[in-house]
Amino acid sequence: MQHWLMKSEPAGYGIDDLVAAPNQVTGWWGVRNYQARNFMRDSMRLGDRAFFYHSSCDEPGIAGIVEVCRLAYPDETQFDPASAYFDPRSTPANPRWLQVDVKLLRKTRLVPLRELRSHGELAAMRVLQRGNRLSITPVEPAEWRFIVRLMQS
DNA sequence: GCCAACGTTGGC
């Protein structure tokens, strides 16, 4: 079982939207980066856990823990000409973009990016690397455990 | 709003 970090902009969809969602489940649609898509398609398994990360906001950081509850399947927004995520090169027979579904396990205290950076134990974390833009990144087991402990402090 | 870093596009 693997661990992940998944970014979302809370102005669009934040942890409180997931708290309020039916069954506290949401589709993780809108990923338009091949590397992030490949993580979902090739590596994510049912039961994998992920940090729900708030990006591009006043206080970027980790806001909760979710669990993958549906394996990768086509993201419908790629077929919708009215959607900002429309991709004219994509067809239902040959979809280019995928999503998974995730279920909320718990909303946690906000662990700010600032705080993550302050811990040498997390120095190698993918999301903290200079220039990182990937919206889905793997999290090492030791990093996962360290951050879960931080959430309780 | 700025800008560094990175991914994608497209001409050649």
Place this chain on the structure above:
DNA sequence: GCCAACGTTGGC
């Protein structure tokens, strides 16, 4: 296949 130009991300 190269690589310059361009668009996007995302912290600050």
